[in-house]
Amino acid sequence: MSFSFTIPIEEPTGTLQLTVNTGQMLFILGANGTGKSSLMQLFTSAGSEKTRRITAHRQTWFRSGSPEFTGTQRAEYGQNMFHHDQQVNSRWKDDYSGQRAQVAIYDLINSENMRAREITRAVDAKKIGEVDRLSTKEGAFLILNRLLRLANLDIIVSVEANDEIMASRSGSKRYSIARLSDGERNAILIAANVLTVPAKTLLLIDEPERHLHRSIVSPLLSLLLKERPDCAFNRIHA
Structure with a gap:
């Protein structure tokens, strides 16, 4: 699947055609004030519900x-x-900033719960082959923890009682992810969005380095791209 956009320009043709295919990442680079965020908004307004910003x-x-x-x-x-x-x-304005963070948490937990329900149904039906097949698929939290570790973040997250996501560091006592650092929470937010979107989604990621050090954001996004070859990515950098 591919996503195509027509961008108005002054010269020479008046328009520029851009296409991003699933499994592909398009980078847009430019200094402050060159219109990168406006271009991102154009992509969003021209996209379908298969677009996640x-x-x-x-x-x-x-x-x-x-x-x-x-x-x-x-x-x-x-x-x-x-x-x-x-x-x-x-x-420049987000009326749903708080809801977006909570949606990411909801989707991450829901993905884990859906996997558990599928395995439970197969067990109840005594479909051993189906249980084996489903158990080979990594759950959302197992994938997330692996990516965080490879992206140089020494934290482990898990869903506990009352569907609360907890974190621990180097075997420490678990604590709420609300107490993580800005960068750690941001890494989880980006990863949760990417890992839980439906297949064939175009992900528009605007300046991910604003909240993350390059030693983290570079491997994290590369790993997420490999994890979701069924999606397309558009990244804007300052």
Whole structure:
């Protein structure tokens, strides 16, 4: 699957055609004030619901490490954020910053729960072959922890009682991810968005280095791309 965009320019043809295929990453580089975020907003407004935007000015803190809304509310927020991101003022303003952070938590936990339910149904039906097949697929938290470790972040996260995501470092006592550093929370937010989007999604990632050191963001995004060859990526850098 591919995503194509027509971008207006002055010369020589008046338009520029850009295409990003699944499994491909497109980089957009430029100094401050050259219109990178405006271009990202154009991509978003021209995209379909198969587009997920991760903005540079996103909120990186959590009120708690647990989801704060139901599945129905999650669906409503998804629609609201999609329509908001298509508006011109979304380039500099985000009316759903808090909800985006909570959506990432919800989707991460929901992905893990869906896998557990599939395995449980196969066990109840005594479909041993299906159990073996499902168990070979890594769960969201196992993948996330592996990527965090390879991206030079020495933390392990897990979902505990009351669907709260907890973290630990070097075998320490577990604590809420709300207490992680800005960079650690940001890495989890980016990874949760990428790991849980549907297949054939175009991910628009605006200046991921704003909250992460290059020694972390570079391997993290490279690993996420390898993890999701069924998606396309568009990254903007200052």
